[in-house]
Amino acid sequence: MVVLDAAHGGDDTGGKLSDGQPEKAFTLALSVRLRSLLGARGMQVITTRESDSAVDLNRRVEIANHANAQACLSLHASESGTGIHLFVSSLPPAPSPEGVRFLAWKTAQSAWVTRSLALAGVLNSVLLHAGMTVTLGRTALPAVDSMSCPAVAIEVAPETAAAGVQGQPSTSQLNDPAYQARVAEELAAALLEWRTDAGRTEATQP
Amino acid sequence: MGGVLWHLRDRAHQRLVAGEDSAPTSAPTVAPAEQATLLVANDADSSMLAQVQSLPLPQDPGARARAILGKLLDLYAAPNATHPVQGGAASVGQIFLMPAQADSPTPLSASQTAQTSPPASGPEMAVVNLTSAFAASHPSGLETETLTLLSICGTLHANFPRVTQVRFLVDGRSRPTLAGHADLTRTYLAAEADNTEAQHP
Numbered sequence: 189m190v191v192l193d194a195a196h197g198g199d200d201t202g203g204k205l206s207d208g209q210p211e212k213a214f215t216l217a218l219s220v221r222l223r224s225l226l227g228a229r230g231m232q233v234i235t236t237r238e239s240d241s242a243v244d245l246n247r248r249v250e251i252a253n254h255a256n257a258q259a260c261l262s263l264h265a266s267e268s269g270t271g272i273h274l275f276v277s278s279l280p281p282a283p284s285p286e287g288v289r290f291l292a293w294k295t296a297q298s299a300w301v302t303r304s305l306a307l308a309g310v311l312n313s314v315l316l317h318a319g320m321t322v323t324l325g326r327t328a329l330p331a332v333d334s335m336s337c338p339a340v341a342i343e344v345a346p347e348t349a350a351a352g353v354q355g356q357p358s359t360s361q362l363n364d365p366a367y368q369a370r371v372a373e374e375l376a377a378a379l380l381e382w383r384t385d386a387g388r389t390e391a392t393q394p
Numbered sequence: 395m396g397g398v399l400w401h402l403r404d405r406a407h408q409r410l411v412a413g414e415d416s417a418p419t420s421a422p423t424v425a426p427a428e429q430a431t432l433l434v435a436n437d438a439d440s441s442m443l444a445q446v447q448s449l450p451l452p453q454d455p456g457a458r459a460r461a462i463l464g465k466l467l468d469l470y471a472a473p474n475a476t477h478p479v480q481g482g483a484a485s486v487g488q489i490f491l492m493p494a495q496a497d498s499p500t501p502l503s504a505s506q507t508a509q510t511s512p513p514a515s516g517p518e519m520a521v522v523n524l525t526s527a528f529a530a531s532h533p534s535g536l537e538t539e540t541l542t543l544l545s546i547c548g549t550l551h552a553n554f555p556r557v558t559q560v561r562f563l564v565d566g567r568s569r570p571t572l573a574g575h576a577d578l579t580r581t582y583l584a585a586e587a588d589n590t591e592a593q594h595p
Binding site: 203 | 534
């Protein structure tokens with residue numbers, strides 16, 4: 189099970205991208221595309237929104253936390269920086285979630301930070317293998333900090349390849365359909381690998 | 395009528411005397427230039443680079459911290475900045491230094507912070523009051539907002555090693571996020587400033 193949270197929506201437009209498109213539209217399109225790709229590969233997917241609607245942050249977290257998901261992705265886009273930015277909660281790691289009965293709402297993610305870092309590692313590995321520029325970081329994002337699942341915030345930025353066609357630097361803009369498709373394909377591949385890794389870990393546990 | 399005129403003349407005289415009392419009697423001095431370390435963010439690879447700058451710094455810790463962060467934000471407002479953000483030095487309203495708290499669950503207000511002064515030693519919390527114009531003009535995005543906050547935290551810690559925690563206010567009030575993403579309601583640890591790295595294929 190994977191939860192896809194297309195950030196923003198409704199009155200909350202998010203950032204403005206270079207072609208005038210609001211961030212909320214990009215994240216929704218990426219969520220829909222990723223859901224289709226994962227569904228076609230037999231993965232169950234829950235999305236926090238399927239249209240341009242305002243969804244409260246707490247409601248997004250409730251959806252994610254009720255799903256008991258193997259991975260929760262908060263999807264964002266920005267014109268700042270290059271490539272794919274992967275962010276894990278900056279909360280300090282707390283004891284494993286198996287031994288914890290109650291988690292504080294605003295810091296629930298602390299019990300999952302170690303697994304979230306592992307998920308970010310798999311995403312990073314697959315994206316790098318696909319030739320994309322990846323930035324790893326820690327941040328304080330209210331929705332992610334409250335999630336009780338392995339959670340990563342993914343921010344898609346324009347990609348600048350050092351040597352493109354004919355040795356010239358090439359740039360993939362956010363409004364480039366080919367770039368959007370490539371990002372979604374690689375994220376889907378990474379989530380499949382994460383599911384396989386998780387299944388392997390469960391199989392080896394007594 | 396005469397009494398009223400006498401009373402008005404007396405009040406005007408008192409205002410004049412009060413004005414003379416508050417007139418400056420010594421010339422303002424220019425603080426000597428000192429070195430300050432700035433952690434300058436770079437959007438291209440999501441990194442922060444320590445940069446030593448020489449600038450006049452006042453002795454008062456709060457004013458000193460404000461001058462250092464002002465310099466940092468001036469760099470971000472300059473053309474061809476590695477982390478472009480509008481506003482410059484005027485974006486920092488005040489900086490309050492206070493004893494660090496083990497846990498700070500409730501949002502702070504400017505009036506609360508102004509009542510406390512830091513002890514002679516021990517960890518400190520810096521409360522940075524930014525202007526709403528800065529927040530309104532800040533680019534929206536997870537990476538850019540995070541870099542701004544972490545570079546402020548890292549710069550404060552580099553110049554005030556006792557500052558281990560940082561909280562943010564905007565126009566003296568708590569605000570949910572900087573520009574739609576990074577949480578402004580929580581306490582940031584200065585140690586968080588070195589957790590970003592870029593990887594290229």
